[in-house]
Amino acid sequence: IDKWLKNTIMKATEELNKPGCLSGFEDNAGVIDFDGRWALCFKVETHNHPSAVEPYGGASTGIGGVVRDVLGTGLGAKPILNTDVFCFGPPDFSYDRLPLGVLHPSRVFKGVRAGVADYANRLGIPTLNGAILFDERYTANPLVFCGTVGLLPGDLSQRGRQKPGDSVVLAGGKTGRDGIHGVSFASEALTDESSTGSCTSVQIGNPIVEKRLIDVILKARERGLYSRITDCGGGGLSSAVGEMAAETGVRVYLDRVPLKYAGLSYTEIWISESQERMVLAAPANSIQELLALFAAEGVEATSIGEFTNDGRLQLFYQGEPVCDLSMDFLHKGRPQIEREAVWKQPHYSEPDFPQPQDLGEELLRILGSWNVCSKEWIIRQYDHEVQGTSVLKPLVGKENDGPGDAAVIRPILDSDMGVVVSNGINHKCGRIAPYWMAASAVDEALRQIVAVGGNLERVALLDNFSWGDTSQPEILGALVQAAQACYDMAIIYGTPFISGKDSLNNVFELGGEISFIPHTLLISAMGVMQNVNRAISMDFKRAGDLIYIVGTTHNELGGSEYFAAHGSVGNRVPKVNPRLAKDLMDRLSMASEKGLVTACHDLSEGGLGVALAEMAFAGGLGATVYLEDVPLGEPVARDDLILFSESNSRFLAEVAPESKAEFDEIMSGTGFAVIGRVSDAEMLEVYALNGGKVVAASVGEAKRAWQRPLSW
Secondary structure, three states, X not given: XXXXXXXXXXHHHHHHOOOOEEEOOOOOOEXXXXXXXEEEEEEEEEOHHXXXXXXXXXXHHHHHHHHHHHHOOOOOOEEEEEEEEEEEOOOOOOXXXXXXXXXXXXXXXXXXXXXXXXXXXXXXXXXEEEEEEEOHHHOOOOEEEEEEEEEEEHHHOOOOOOOOOOEEEEEEOOEOOOOOOXXXXXXXXXXXXHHHHOHHHOOOOOHHHHHHHHXXXXXXXXHOOOOEEEEOOOOOHHHHHHHHOOOOOEXXXXXXXXXXXXXXXXXXXXXXXXXXXXXXXXXXXXXXXHHHHHHHOOOOEEEEEEEOOOOEEEEEEOOEEEEEEEHHHXXXXXXXXXXXXOOOOOOOOOOOOOOOOOHHHHHHHHHOOOOOOOOHHHHOOOOOOOOOOEEEOOEEOOOOOEEOOOEEEOOOOOOOOEEEXXXXXXXXXXXXXXXXXXXXXXXXXXXXHHHOOOOOOOEEEEEEEEOOOOOOHXXXXXXXXXXXXXXXXHHHHOOOEEEEOOEOOOEEEEOOEEEXXXXXXXXXXXXXXXXXXXXXOOOOOOOOOEEEEEOOEOOOOOOOHXXXXXXXXXXXXXXXXXXXXXHHHHHHHHHXXXXXXXXXXXXXXXXXXXXXXXXXXXXXXXXXXXXXXXXXXXXXXXXXXXXXXXXXXXXXXXXXXXXXXXXXHXXXXXXEEEEEEEEOOOEEEEXXXXXXXXXXXXXXXXXXXXXXXXOO
């Protein structure tokens, strides 16, 4: 495979060549234009292995690290929004089956939640978007994705350039032994000894130090006191300084580095991953003012060296040279790795069971499943209001407990322009068809933006691949399939990728037995909304309004929640026709911008049945729908397959009767239909293809089933 990333995901960005894409795969975060004056940046990181062995510390430093990525983008961005996506084993996983040395999923879950909430809340950054997935295959290898959106002046959005003679300034927390070999640990297989033997590789976070660091750096940025900035993350100074000086050269005096305690060797100082540290390049005419500003704000800052023009990395300790390497060798000296990738399509038989008599019971069962149920218990522990910019939060509806599709914020308070952030992830399809899993993740992230009233005109994507052992050809082959899907979808949807981060060795070894996580791809999306006053929540608003299904339903339940509830996998995964989907989404966006749509919700896990129930109990209203009116891609003779299909590119939309004609005209030529009405009876009624009633459940009963599993 020759540069598979550059020939797929990065290639899409180059070919699209969007003028609003200011920086892609060049800096610590990707950057897009916001309003001509301001720019937005976005980065999502993983902190998987650390969270497996020390959930609180691993997750808290994961969010702290990605915040510093944004702070180190361009000449410094203000963090304005956080996201988090977690993948765990089931909380009720049997202790009798728990592998030796593995923390129970419920302990990991609670520790990770607390770590992210404590760190982000104390930094004063709202956490507004995310997801939580459960699968037994994540039990030994949980996944923790942390993301941050930043705001910075457009004219400061490009990565800075230092000059020879500029000082190397280390700012923020002091350096200790915590986190040494953290990136090495993150690339190793987990074993039964990792929870005890690798804890020193987990960094120790201090959000108050980072908060002070953020504030003083933004002040220094406004004064123009430094020429370049980056975060001190994986690899510590070795990575931060080594990358900054790649085109110049540098001398670093390691004995000048402020330490938490005595006794560190120069090697430990150089590779420590202690948290809350940034590296800046400061010109000679501003170094003293910079150091004085940091001192006045109570933030440690020290000049530890200077940039040169000799193309060499030179390290000194107590007057003695301890390293002298060519930058060219350091960055280009390693030979390219060659690996073999093979993909053979697996086949899972379609389940063969009769349609259950009571689909209402099936709906309640799915609503109460781990992957569909309410995550309010976790969401409520995050601050959604800090900074005062939130428009649409994670929970919406009459009682603010319905599941929102995407987050919307207004970062500039005297402007109506907004930022919309969403995510897509569909690990269940990965073992069946990784290409369509990736395509589904892209489609989900984009339709969530459309569901809240956004459009695809100015949307950028991020990719985070978390895979098993990619030295195995068949596992790498699945990764290649997924990357190709990302390229294909991005080109047709017109949505460039601007950043990404991969975690490619999520393996657990015990007694010669090796287990892998499911192929997992998180797609995050960020878009610009012209007017946040047009943002739409997903809860039904008014009895008597029409319920539209927008998009075509297929017999696609491979990897679905419905099949999982029956102990099956299936083989017909949801596919994506991006050309048809883009046209449909563009038209729905137009209808929303005209004020014709009063509520909208994308169809994902659990399909039509779950989306209908969620819109109803979020709005405190009922609904009556008719399956015979659902547009089908092919004949489907079973009500359950229509009700729980997870076909992509579909929405439920609430439209007032007086807006029907105009809505129909806009959507003409796409797959859409009126399938029912909102009612004030607080009942969910679904009528079968033959006209009989197959679901009759109270909205309250559905809501209780949805809320019960995680009401801890």
